[in-house]
Amino acid sequence: MSHVPTARASFSPAGRRRPNWQRMAAWAILVLFVLITLVPFYWMLRISLSDNRTLAANAGSLLPADFTLGAFKRVLGIATLSEATAEGGSGATIDFWRYLANSVLTSAVITVCQVFFSAMAAYAFARLRWPGREKVFFVFLTALMVPPIFTALPNFVTVQQLGLLNTYAGIVLPYLFMTPFAVFFLRQFFLNISREVEEAAIVDGAGHARIFFRLIVPMSSAPIATISLLVYIGAWNEYFWPLLVGQEDDVRVLTVALGIFRSQTPQAGPDWAGLMAATLLAALPVIALFTVFGRWIVNSIQFSGIK
Amino acid sequence: MSAITERQHGASAPRRDTSVPRRRRRAGDLPVALVFLLPAAVGFGVFYLWPTLRTMYLSFTDYSLLAPPEWVGAENYRRLFQDPLFWNSLRVTVEYVVINIGVQTVVALGLAVLMHRLTRSGLIRGVLLLPYLVANVVVALIWYTMLDAQLGIVNRALEWVGLDPVAFFGETATAIPTIALVNVWRHMGYTALLIFAGLQAIPRTVYEAAATDGASEPTMFRRITLPLLRPTLVLVLVLTVIGSFQIFDTVAVTTKGGPVNATRVIYYYIYELAFQRFDFGYAAAICVALFAILAGLALMQLKMLRAGDTDLD
Structure with a gap:
């Protein structure tokens, strides 16, 4: 300042x-x-x-x-x-380490898969030529308009019918393959990579897989890191979907656990200190990520905001 | 930082970049494209497209998860029109959106202009963005504690200046404004950042010229900033209004729809219908109604944008 x-x-x-x-x-x-x-x-x-x-x-x-x-x-x-009772704890407990592990695990799986698959799709939309490309991309983008609750009901049914309620798989599944935003974000960067490098690689006989892994991904490491961060924070903060499919103790993530912890706090003499300690611990990883990568996040939000 | 800002300019005209280079090899990379698209397409189909169609279908059925959906025609929509709780949830949600968006847009615009005219400090932008990065649930709990009727610091401060304590979350009259303002706190920095990005697109020379002509800051704001910012503002409004309609987390963690029905917003009502009463068909009908409202609003706002575009030239 x-x-x-x-x-x-x-x-x-x-x-x-x-x-x-x-x-x-x-x-x-x-x-x-x-x-x-x-x-x-x-x-x-x-x-x-x-x-x-x-x-x-x-x-x-x-x-x-x-x-x-x-x-x-x-x-x-x-x-x-x-x-605990000597300091006014309510006796309500929170199995913090387990929920923390659940949050770390589900957010990490979502981030790795979603960014990877979205990058593949973005490559197809930005660097490959095929009929109907712009139209298909537009259809992908329309998914941005659909409010999450609109898809949450049938997705819940799907997950239930697959027998995946209260499993890690159920919590991560809808976010695993793509989000329109991640595809859109990465496509913008892939579009701006110069053709010449790519053509040189083609002359050298590189296939598309090689170009993607050896050229496009390394050259876009900054935007890929940025979108990974945004996806991770988003997954970490998600409440609605894990509330629907991950209520049970062994898969419960931190946001859901906090909500339950809060509703277990007695109306008379609630354990405010405990509640705030749990809240602080739940927010800490994001605050830590923010202190390290704050500038990236600020810039990427500014960037995505323009479009 | 500069790398990203530089790319920004390129990004505004992406088409040119792909079509200018010499005619590419064969016209079709279709087989390769299919491979690269496969995972995303599966995700899109299974978790976006299919559920969207399915919600529309379910809205015409009676479905409790236990037996297969049973076609009931427009029955759910008839029920919706006569359901006082639906209309209540719509009214409460609109009240929330109006307060939330109204305050947030004014505050964010103010912050963006202040940052634009005063400082380029990334630190200030970062700090203002921080609440947006922590979970809704965390934000809700922090303010739930701060606004508690007995212990909350805000009520202590009110007492200190001689006012009566307010049960912010606990009274029908204050619950929605409270939740709306809590989420203003969470989103103001984010919204300010989006507006700030739009401000940076306005050439500095315009301000310099105005300053040479002796224009004051307020005049510059009214005559330069606001008109040139209009397209950005409309886009920001489209984004934030749609987001605002989806208020759920804060309600679920603090008031659970109460007191009485004061905070039973539309998202929460759908959640209760579907996942506590397993009335999926009716819940789906309300989803469709919500979607129609959001789509209508977005179209209206985009029309405004088009009207705004002509201003710019």
């Missing part, structure tokens, strides 16, 4: 001559919104580090109430029952 690039960006001479209050007010509003964005995250952290029993007495304090890692211990299942 350094002010150096700011000064450089102020190209308008009028803006510089004018008394700076207008600019200051504008900055104040922008900073206010940055704070509005960040404060809830801090609050989640603050409550998760609090002792649930003294939370009420310290509700106005900005720091954790009686700093403790107890809530995290409860959530991770490393607190004994007496420890």
